[in-house]
Amino acid sequence: MAKAISPPNLFQKVVLKYPIHRAFDITIFFLLVSLLVYRLLYLSNHGFAWVLALLCESCFTFIWVVTVSSKWNPVEYKTYPERLSQNAQDLPPVDMFVTSADPVLEPSILTVNTVISLLAVDYPADKLACYVSDDGCSPITYYSLVEASKFAKIWVPFCKKYNIQTRAPFRYFSSELILTGSCNSLEFQQEYNKMKDGYEELASKIKDAVEKSMEWDLIGDFAVFSNMERKNHPTIIKVIRDQNDAGLSEALPHLIYVSREKRPEHPHRYKAGAMNVLTRVSGLITNAPFMLNVDCDMFVNNPQIFLHAMCLLLGSNDERESGFVQCPQCFYDGLKDDPFGNQFVVEHKYMGKGAAGIQGPFYGGTGCFHRRKVIYGSCPDDIGNQAKRLTPVHGGLSYKEQLRIFGGSKEFIRSAAHALQGKENISPQNLPTLVEAAHQVAGCGYEYGTSWGIEVGWQYGSATEDILTGLMIQARGWRSLFCTPDPRAFLGCAPPGGPISMTQQKRWATGLLEILISRRSPIVATVTARLQFRQCLVYLSFLTWGLRSIPELCYAVLPAYCTITDSSFLPKVHEPAIYIYMALFLSYVIYTLIEYLETGLSIRAWWNNQRMARINAMNAWLFGFISVILKVLRISDAVFEVTPKDQSSSNDGDEGRFTFDASLIFVPGTTVLLLQLTALIMGFRGMQLSVNDGSGLGEILCSLMVVLCFWPFLKGLFAKGKYGIPLSTIFKSASLALCFVLVAKRA
Ligand SMILES: O=c1ccn([C@@H]2O[C@H](COP(=O)(O)OP(=O)(O)O[C@H]3O[C@H](CO)[C@@H](O)[C@H](O)[C@H]3O)[C@@H](O)[C@H]2O)c(=O)[nH]1
Numbered sequence: 001m002a003k004a005i006s007p008p009n010l011f012q013k014v015v016l017k018y019p020i021h022r023a024f025d026i027t028i029f030f031l032l033v034s035l036l037v038y039r040l041l042y043l044s045n046h047g048f049a050w051v052l053a054l055l056c057e058s059c060f061t062f063i064w065v066v067t068v069s070s071k072w073n074p075v076e077y078k079t080y081p082e083r084l085s086q087n088a089q090d091l092p093p094v095d096m097f098v099t100s101a102d103p104v105l106e107p108s109i110l111t112v113n114t115v116i117s118l119l120a121v122d123y124p125a126d127k128l129a130c131y132v133s134d135d136g137c138s139p140i141t142y143y144s145l146v147e148a149s150k151f152a153k154i155w156v157p158f159c160k161k162y163n164i165q166t167r168a169p170f171r172y173f174s175s176e177l178i179l180t181g182s183c184n185s186l187e188f189q190q191e192y193n194k195m196k197d198g199y200e201e202l203a204s205k206i207k208d209a210v211e212k213s214m215e216w217d218l219i220g221d222f223a224v225f226s227n228m229e230r231k232n233h234p235t236i237i238k239v240i241r242d243q244n245d246a247g248l249s250e251a252l253p254h255l256i257y258v259s260r261e262k263r264p265e266h267p268h269r270y271k272a273g274a275m276n277v278l279t280r281v282s283g284l285i286t287n288a289p290f291m292l293n294v295d296c297d298m299f300v301n302n303p304q305i306f307l308h309a310m311c312l313l314l315g316s317n318d319e320r321e322s323g324f325v326q327c328p329q330c331f332y333d334g335l336k337d338d339p340f341g342n343q344f345v346v347e348h349k350y351m352g353k354g355a356a357g358i359q360g361p362f363y364g365g366t367g368c369f370h371r372r373k374v375i376y377g378s379c380p381d382d383i384g385n386q387a388k389r390l391t392p393v394h395g396g397l398s399y400k401e402q403l404r405i406f407g408g409s410k411e412f413i414r415s416a417a418h419a420l421q422g423k424e425n426i427s428p429q430n431l432p433t434l435v436e437a438a439h440q441v442a443g444c445g446y447e448y449g450t451s452w453g454i455e456v457g458w459q460y461g462s463a464t465e466d467i468l469t470g471l472m473i474q475a476r477g478w479r480s481l482f483c484t485p486d487p488r489a490f491l492g493c494a495p496p497g498g499p500i501s502m503t504q505q506k507r508w509a510t511g512l513l514e515i516l517i518s519r520r521s522p523i524v525a526t527v528t529a530r531l532q533f534r535q536c537l538v539y540l541s542f543l544t545w546g547l548r549s550i551p552e553l554c555y556a557v558l559p560a561y562c563t564i565t566d567s568s569f570l571p572k573v574h575e576p577a578i579y580i581y582m583a584l585f586l587s588y589v590i591y592t593l594i595e596y597l598e599t600g601l602s603i604r605a606w607w608n609n610q611r612m613a614r615i616n617a618m619n620a621w622l623f624g625f626i627s628v629i630l631k632v633l634r635i636s637d638a639v640f641e642v643t644p645k646d647q648s649s650s651n652d653g654d655e656g657r658f659t660f661d662a663s664l665i666f667v668p669g670t671t672v673l674l675l676q677l678t679a680l681i682m683g684f685r686g687m688q689l690s691v692n693d694g695s696g697l698g699e700i701l702c703s704l705m706v707v708l709c710f711w712p713f714l715k716g717l718f719a720k721g722k723y724g725i726p727l728s729t730i731f732k733s734a735s736l737a738l739c740f741v742l743v744a745k746r747a
């Protein structure tokens with residue numbers, strides 16, 4: 001199935017072949033085209049429904065083409081960390097960034113586990129520094145990190161001594177202890193118990209801190225947090241652990257807490273703003289040539305991941321091949337059969353590896369190693385002028401230009417110049433003096449008039465800042481690499497189904513569409529810069545989510561519309577064209593099923609994902625589309641609503657059950673469902689009355705399919721509490737459905 005094409009060195013690129021999939025890809029494409037031709041040929045014999053169906057099917061064909069193109073040349077990289085230099089001094093420094101925004105929605109204990117797992121990776125500790133951004137400006141987060149750093153002093157040596165694989169303590173202690181090899185000794189037992197007690201103490205301290213949060217005594221080290229308002233406060237930077245202070249015996253990375261300045265009158269740009277502050281602050285302090293960033297819930301699951309990433313970053317002769325290295329976003333404790341379709345396992349396998357075979361995976365916001373100079377806007381060395389138009393950064397910048405691009409901190413400009421030249425740390429100074437300069441670059445006025453967020457750093461202007469940032473990097477001609485080691489690199493929390501996951505999908509659809517319609521869209525980047533054409537198609541396959549909601553919705557309503565108005569959009573049962581439809585349906589089902597079964601997932605998981613794709617498209621993506629329209633009309637701006645992260649999902653045995661709230665986001669789905677039910681009732685009555693020639697049967701079957709897809713909603717109509725659709729939503733949807741029926745009947 002696979003063959004190696006590059007000499008075995010630090011990594012090996014393996015071309016994957018899926019001949020059966022390709023056969024299905026082509027078959028389905030031809031069936032889609034035949035369908036469109038058939039529609040066009042008989043256009044004049046039919047009415048509105050036919051034209052609408054043609055438009056929708058054209059959209060689906062387009063989506064099929066971009067998806068197939070994205071998946072066509074999958075590759076995979078095998079990495080060989082044991083071939084890296086054994087001399088620790090040869091490994092480059094890495095700055096590690098963790099963003100957190102809210103100690104309630106993102107429980108501190110999770111952030112702490114992520115940080116501890118980073119401090120404990122298999123990489124020379126003196127090459128690492130961990131920066132934690134706290135957009136919540138919370139003494140609890142700071143306190144938790146201080147306590148975590150104390151625990152790390154015993155935890156990290158323990159992990160390294162016994163080569164523990166799971167280095168996020170909450171995961172390690174939640175699974176059963178397996179006693180093998182060196183872990184079978186009495187000494188180990190004793191140390192294990194000590195660690196367990198230590199972690200329990202840490203967890204309970206954090207729990208207490210959260211519970212008494214109202215009555216904090218903000219004195220001493222915590223005095224800076226007194227009278228702080230979350231959205232209105234000066235910068236707080238605290239060096240929790242300075243490597244230079246510590247004795248050699250406890251080799252632990254630097255740990256630095258950063259809460260950037262916030263003022264109500266200044267936009268703070270959510271995560272992108274936080275990342276840019278971390279970039280600058282770390283630039284002043286450690287200025288590592290590589291930077292890893294993770295979301296606060298994404299702990300290290302593979303302690304060797306830094307070495308794997310280095311194989312990719314250092315392993316090719318041409319730097320341009322590895323502008324950044326992205327690991328797939330994976331989740332722990334995923335629910336069985338992926339009931340909410342948010343584990344993305346199949347997507348990583350086929351779309352992720354497919355993109356890896358073109359210009360590389362897109363940047364996914366977490367689990368990504370960047371080159372600092374790439375984030376600073378540099379182009380690959382030998383690139384033509386075309387891509388340079390996207391960035392003002394080039395060799396021989398005058399001082400004035402540097403000020404305009406990077407802002408007014410002399411210290412930062414000096415460090416940026418070093419980073420751009422690929423040099424390592426500027427002359428190491430003591431941390432406390434640097435922290436002073438760091439306050440300046442973390443201020444909320446620092447970026448005004450500079451290129452931050454536009455040409456350098458994390459990009460502003462989209463709720464999916466990650467995709468936009470990665471796109472701009474690839475547009476400058478960089479490629480990226482996909483890092484998929486075993487065990488998986490990082491693991492995080494998948495949101496529960498229902499309102500939380502809908503909000504996340506809506507934010508993504510909004511952010512993606514914002515990119516598509518902006519000047520920085522992949523189409524522009526392909527025409528005017530260095531984004532490859534097929535990479536542009538990869539981006540189009542998901543930047544169009546918001547737009548896709550419209551044909552999805554129309555197509556789902558079509559069968560109901562036809563039954564209600566006694567028209568049709570499908571060929572009659574005795575017409576040969578019906579076979580195109582049946583073949584299309586069957587081959588799509590078989591093909592997607594193969595993908596799931598091959599990945600080791602169940603038929604149930606396949607169905608859940610199919611169903612959730614429809615639910616997301618018609619509800620969340622539609623609202624994403626609407627919020628972009630509101631933004632374009634300047635009625636309201638898109639905001640980044642943080643996804644709540646739960647350490648342990650509720651244990652009432654109903655974790656896989658869909659939940660609802662009174663949000664408008666559930667109105668479209670409920671309306672579609674009510675329409676189908678109405679149509680089904682009318683359809684069955686009609687069939688009994690008239691002598692039937694098979695017309696209307698297809699439409700009725702389609703309505704049944706839609707009802708099946710919306711099964712969680714159907715159950716929600718009759719359930720109570722959070723599992724039930726609120727009456728207000730039912731009422732709104734029923735009114736909409738009624739209006740629809742009346743208008744359709746009259747037309
Ligand atoms: O004002 C903010 C808002 C969010 N965050 C952090 O951003 C990260 C991602 O937020 P989350 O609510 O978990 O969003 P998700 O939708 O789960 O995240 C995915 O999608 C985002 C873009 O929409 C990317 O930024 C993320 O990396 C990617 O994992 C978290 O660490 C947050 O703490 C901030 O630092 N400041």
Ligand SMILES: [Mn+2]
Nearest residue numbers: 295297492643
């Ligand atoms: Mn998240």
